[in-house]
Amino acid sequence: xxxxxxxxxxxxxxxxxxxxxxxxxxxxxxxxxxxxxxxxxxxxxxxxxxxxxxxxxxxxxxxxxxxxxxxxxxxxxxxxxxxxxxxxxxxxxxxxxxxxxxxxxxxxxxx
Amino acid sequence: xxxxxxxxxxxxxxxxxxxxxxxxxxxxxxxxxxxxxxxxxxxxxxxxxxxxxxxxxxxxxxxxxxxxxxxxxxxxxxxxxxxxxxxxxxxxxxxxxxxxxxxxxxxxxxxxxx
Numbered sequence: 001x002x003x004x005x006x007x008x009x010x011x012x013x014x015x016x017x018x019x020x021x022x023x024x025x026x027x028x029x030x031x032x033x034x035x036x037x038x039x040x041x042x043x044x045x046x047x048x049x050x051x052x053x054x055x056x057x058x059x060x061x062x063x064x065x066x067x068x069x070x071x072x073x074x075x076x077x078x079x080x081x082x083x084x085x086x087x088x089x090x091x092x093x094x095x096x097x098x099x100x101x102x103x104x105x106x107x108x109x110x111x
Numbered sequence: 112x113x114x115x116x117x118x119x120x121x122x123x124x125x126x127x128x129x130x131x132x133x134x135x136x137x138x139x140x141x142x143x144x145x146x147x148x149x150x151x152x153x154x155x156x157x158x159x160x161x162x163x164x165x166x167x168x169x170x171x172x173x174x175x176x177x178x179x180x181x182x183x184x185x186x187x188x189x190x191x192x193x194x195x196x197x198x199x200x201x202x203x204x205x206x207x208x209x210x211x212x213x214x215x216x217x218x219x220x221x222x223x224x225x
Contacts, residue, residue: 034213043113043201043216044154087154096167097205098144099214101154 002027004090006102013078013109021073021086021105029093033071035064036087038104044087047073078109114138115204115217123223129190132220136183136204142166143185144205144214145177149198160185192224 003026013019025033032051036044048057050066057064061082063074073086085106089099114137124130136143145157156169160179171177174192179185189196199221203214 036216041199041219041221043115043218045113046213046215049213089154096159096161097142097212097214098156098159098167098169099146099154099203100156103153 002090002092002100004088004100004102006086006088006105008105009103010106011108013075013107015079015109015111016077018074018076018078020075021088021107023071023073023088023102024069025071025088025090027090027092027100030090031093032091033066034089034091034099035071035073036089038085038087040085047086075107078107080109080111083107083109113215113217115202115215117200117202117217117220119220120218121221121223123225124192125225126192126194128192128224129188130192130222132187132189132200132202132222134185134187134202134204134217136185136202137215140204140206140215141183142205142207142212142214143179143183144203145185145187146201146203146216147198148201148219154201157187189222194224197222197224 005024035047038044048064053068085104089101116135141162157171159167177187199219201219203216205212
């Protein structure tokens with residue numbers, strides 16, 4: 001059974017204090033690793049898709065990386081508006097694209 | 112705005128009742144996925160449709176059913192509702208059935224069962 005585990009469950013940062021979120025996955029025949037941002041009561045907002053180990057993608061203060069077992073979401077000099085829940089999800093070769101999600105990391109950035 | 116629309120935004124109903132949630136995918140997207148998000152379970156896959164046909168099922172209860180219509184909108188039907196069915200229900204769409212394509216999520220329907 002596919003599994004995705006995120007850590008930490010919650011992370012509090014001061015504005016400008018860089019850090020990383022972790023996503024460990026066990027997904028048979030990984031076809032894609034996805035990062036989403038979710039604000040309270042809203043739908044997940046797409047951030048990145050990573051397809052193979054060694055791949056990196058960046059968007060503003062966020063950078064996602066992928067290894068054979070983990071993915072990291074690096075946040076550089078975060079701002080209060082980066083506060084949200086960050087979700088990691090994987091899809092495997094025989095899953096017809098269904099996403100297996102981790103429980104998420106709740107990020108709070110204090111001014 | 113992802114381009115995926117869901118109605119209604121909120122739904123309050125009683126145990127034993129039946130409700131229908133509606134999803135319109137992004138223009139041109141053929142695949143629709145339904146997910147349930149509860150506090151203790153996180154986001155869980157329910158069911159997928161591709162161009163009108165059921166493609167994959169997750170841990171969807173027998174009391175729940177879905178369909179995708181010729182205009183590609185989809186409906187999720189929940190019957191004999193229980194307190195534990197209270198959750199956020201999201202649909203997501205993408206262009207094809209290929210697993211590497213990105214899924215775009217709608218704003219969700221918050222279901223409260225009293």
